[in-house]
Amino acid sequence: MDFLNAIVALSNFVIIPAMAYGSQLALGALGVTLIYGILRFSNFAHGDTMAFGTMVVILFTWLFQSWGISLGPLPTALLAIPFGIAGTAALVLITDRGIYRFYRGQKAKPVVFVIVSIGVMFIYNGLTRFILGADDQRFADGERFIINAREFKQMTGLDEGLGIKTTQGLTVVTAIIVVALLFWFLNRTRTGKSMRAYSDNEDLALLSGINPERVVMVTWLIVAALITVAGTLYGLDKSYKPFTYFQLLLPIFASAIVGGLGSPLGAIAGGFVIAFSEVAITYAWKKVLVYLMPEALEPSGLVQLMATEYKFAVSFMILVVVLLFKPTGLFKGKSV
Amino acid sequence: MSQSIRTYALFALVALLIIGTGLLQGWDLALVILNMGLVSAIMSLGVNLQWGIAGLFNVGVMGFVALGGMAVVLASVDPVAEAWAAGGARAILALVLGAATIVATVLAWKKTKNRWLTAAILIAGFVIYRMVRDPGVDAIEAVNPAGTGFLGGLGLPVVIGWMVGGLLAAGAAWIIGKTALGLRSDYLAIATLGISEIIIAIMKNEEWLTRGVKNVTGLPRPVPDAIDLQNDPGFVERAANLGFDPTAASTLYIKIGYGLMFAAVLIILLVLAQLALNSPWGRMMRAIRDNETSARAMGKDVTFRHLQVFILGSAICGIAGAMMTTLDGQLIPTSYQPLRYTFLIWVMVIVGGSGNNLGAVLGGFLIWFLWVQVEVLGPGFMTWITGALPDDSGLKAHLLDSVQHMRLLTMGVILLLVLRFSPRGLLPER
Numbered sequence: 001m002d003f004l005n006a007i008v009a010l011s012n013f014v015i016i017p018a019m020a021y022g023s024q025l026a027l028g029a030l031g032v033t034l035i036y037g038i039l040r041f042s043n044f045a046h047g048d049t050m051a052f053g054t055m056v057v058i059l060f061t062w063l064f065q066s067w068g069i070s071l072g073p074l075p076t077a078l079l080a081i082p083f084g085i086a087g088t089a090a091l092v093l094i095t096d097r098g099i100y101r102f103y104r105g106q107k108a109k110p111v112v113f114v115i116v117s118i119g120v121m122f123i124y125n126g127l128t129r130f131i132l133g134a135d136d137q138r139f140a141d142g143e144r145f146i147i148n149a150r151e152f153k154q155m156t157g158l159d160e161g162l163g164i165k166t167t168q169g170l171t172v173v174t175a176i177i178v179v180a181l182l183f184w185f186l187n188r189t190r191t192g193k194s195m196r197a198y199s200d201n202e203d204l205a206l207l208s209g210i211n212p213e214r215v216v217m218v219t220w221l222i223v224a225a226l227i228t229v230a231g232t233l234y235g236l237d238k239s240y241k242p243f244t245y246f247q248l249l250l251p252i253f254a255s256a257i258v259g260g261l262g263s264p265l266g267a268i269a270g271g272f273v274i275a276f277s278e279v280a281i282t283y284a285w286k287k288v289l290v291y292l293m294p295e296a297l298e299p300s301g302l303v304q305l306m307a308t309e310y311k312f313a314v315s316f317m318i319l320v321v322v323l324l325f326k327p328t329g330l331f332k333g334k335s336v
Numbered sequence: 337m338s339q340s341i342r343t344y345a346l347f348a349l350v351a352l353l354i355i356g357t358g359l360l361q362g363w364d365l366a367l368v369i370l371n372m373g374l375v376s377a378i379m380s381l382g383v384n385l386q387w388g389i390a391g392l393f394n395v396g397v398m399g400f401v402a403l404g405g406m407a408v409v410l411a412s413v414d415p416v417a418e419a420w421a422a423g424g425a426r427a428i429l430a431l432v433l434g435a436a437t438i439v440a441t442v443l444a445w446k447k448t449k450n451r452w453l454t455a456a457i458l459i460a461g462f463v464i465y466r467m468v469r470d471p472g473v474d475a476i477e478a479v480n481p482a483g484t485g486f487l488g489g490l491g492l493p494v495v496i497g498w499m500v501g502g503l504l505a506a507g508a509a510w511i512i513g514k515t516a517l518g519l520r521s522d523y524l525a526i527a528t529l530g531i532s533e534i535i536i537a538i539m540k541n542e543e544w545l546t547r548g549v550k551n552v553t554g555l556p557r558p559v560p561d562a563i564d565l566q567n568d569p570g571f572v573e574r575a576a577n578l579g580f581d582p583t584a585a586s587t588l589y590i591k592i593g594y595g596l597m598f599a600a601v602l603i604i605l606l607v608l609a610q611l612a613l614n615s616p617w618g619r620m621m622r623a624i625r626d627n628e629t630s631a632r633a634m635g636k637d638v639t640f641r642h643l644q645v646f647i648l649g650s651a652i653c654g655i656a657g658a659m660m661t662t663l664d665g666q667l668i669p670t671s672y673q674p675l676r677y678t679f680l681i682w683v684m685v686i687v688g689g690s691g692n693n694l695g696a697v698l699g700g701f702l703i704w705f706l707w708v709q710v711e712v713l714g715p716g717f718m719t720w721i722t723g724a725l726p727d728d729s730g731l732k733a734h735l736l737d738s739v740q741h742m743r744l745l746t747m748g749v750i751l752l753l754v755l756r757f758s759p760r761g762l763l764p765e766r
Contacts, residue, residue: 042522099752111393111521115686116755118679122748125675129741246674250533253526261522305462309541316530320515323523 404657437461505654
């Protein structure tokens with residue numbers, strides 16, 4: 001019984017939140033990795049693109065709510081996601097036309113693109129705050145839980161409850177669908193194959209008659225979709241604040257690098273590695289250990305390895321350890 | 337020749353802007369802009385050393401600036417004797433043990449390459465560290481939590497705190513450089529970004545060291561106190577002779593005092609940076625930046641030189657951070673935001689002209705001026721733009737409300753315009 005209780009507590013506080021967070025990071029990291037693979041630079045504006053996309057979703061959600069449209073138990077935001085993707089896609093395509101294309105034409109060094117993306121970051125940041133402000137926004141509605149902790153206790157008779165939030169379930173399911181679609185697209189369709197070819201060897205791809213501008217455009221469209229979905233899921237699961245999204249840049253990049261920049265599979269693995277370590281290291285293990293240890297050995301403190309504020313430190317330390325021992329990441333990434 | 341005319345003209349423009357601010361909007365604002373402009377110029381000088389001269393992509397400026405601020409607290413605040421008695425020795429011992437653990441782990445890995453031994457040392461060291469640290473820290477934080485609740489500092493003069501700031505930032509840069517400088521430029525960027533966030537997290541969280549989110553206020557000042565000046569009959573009389581009332585005169589006097597001190601630091605650092613740039617060392621650094629492989633083939637120790645310049649640039653940022661905290665008179669860990677303290681400094685360097693020390697200084701002044709003025713003039717501008725809208729329109733109210741976010745937008749546009757039309761900055765490298 002104690003063992004079951006420990007497992008339930010572990011799932012409730014570590015496994016389920018980390019699964020949801022990992023899915024969100026994986027979607028974000030896929031965007032970073034695609035941009036790195038095709039456009040060959042680290043996009044610092046990624047977090048703010050995510051904030052912008054989520055903002056469009058939030059505005060449409062509010063509009064639908066005011067019209068009285070809802071999805072019943074599911075959050076209304078799901079209906080607004082296509083509009084959010086369209087808005088984000090328009091923004092990134094305009095940015096690419098107006099800004100990045102000039103530097104592609106010049107064959108500028110990757111670091112120039114990075115600095116340009118810092119400028120773009122400022123603009124997106126200002127834009128999002130200008131339209132929606134810098135404060136917390138709530139836009140989740142519908143049923144809150146799939147399984148309620150109290151009902152679970154009654155059902156099973158265990159001391160520990162297991163709560164699964166709708167948003168957590170939704171995040172994992174959506175992430176699986178999106179990733180499946182992405183891999184199908186990259187591996188099975190002509191455009192997807194041309195993207196991979198372009199990423200592997202630009203000159204050879206150009207010789208084979210692949211239109212680079214088309215590849216770049218499709219990449220931005222996919223990135224816009226991924227990032228809007230990731231941002232919306234994160235906002236539903238936690239809360240929406242532009243600055244938090246900017247700070248997500250670090251774990252997202254860490255995921256992409258740990259997995260191996262340029263490798264989509266690596267981005268997903270990296271997302272889960274980072275999420276699980278972050279949650280596990282900042283979780284107070286006392287609750288689980290109480291059930292597992294004999295009474296004499298029960299811990300007196302919280303058995304929390306690090307305070308929650310240090311979660312960035314965790315993603316960073318994993319990043320450094322992986323880079324020191326496997327410089328191209330877990331799945332062999334590019335090294336430009 | 338045209339380059340030096342350009343330099344003079346642009347610096348004259350900056351002087352004109354600041355003097356114009358003084359004439360039109362009051363000397364108080366002009367001095368605020370001037371003082372923080374001096375600090376910003378020093379920061380961008382540090383970043384220029386790393387990026388412009390050595391090509392290192394450091395986006396962790398905020399961390400070094402914050403370390404400088406922390407150094408002011410650690411050096412110049414009076415020690416809290418009670419807290420030291422309660423747990424000072426334990427906290428220091430814990431720090432030593434923590435450092436020893438890291439050193440032992442690294443040594444164990446280098447000597448034996450045994451994963452299990454290394455991990456065992458790390459975990460055992462961490463457990464011992466927490467066992468020593470936690471009671472000590474709890475004891476320190478329990479001492480008068482509303483008033484102190486931290487160890488305090490060494491009670492040294494505040495100007496020494498600036499040097500400590502430089503040293504602290506240099507020490508952090510040494511550790512970071514040892515681990516991260518071997519990485520590719522993208523990885524170095526992410527690594528420095530991460531480290532700066534960690535430094536801020538430490539400052540927010542370790543209350544025994546910096547009071548965390550409770551802030552440290554009332555830091556000692558290197559200039560006379562405003563109240564003392566207003567009570568000094570000699571000062572009041574001199575102010576009256578010049579036609580000022582005592583309150584205005586005392587704030588101006590203090591701000592001018594800061595301005596002179598900061599200007600002295602900036603001039604010293606600028607002269608040193610110019611000498612370094614034009615010395616054989618500077619030529620070597622630029623050779624490494626432009627072609628690492630050939631510099632290595634010429635027998636230059638690239639890794640060591642990168643570490644060296646990374647430490648120097650970070651130390652300059654640390655000094656600037658210490659000066660800024662002194663100017664504010666308080667340390668507020670939550671006020672450090674990467675957009676303001678990392679990326680804005682980058683805008684200064686790029687706009688001013690990377691690789692040119694004078695350009696970096698110019699960028700520091702110019703961008704800081706705009707950063708302040710967009711906020712000061714923004715509301716008026718927005719009222720003018722929205723003048724045609726009816727007064728009760730929601731759009732007008734929203735636009736007027738969110739005018740404070742204009743400055744981020746403006747900075748992005750300026751950076752992109754300069755990158756597009758004058759990619760080497762206003763004062764290009766010669």
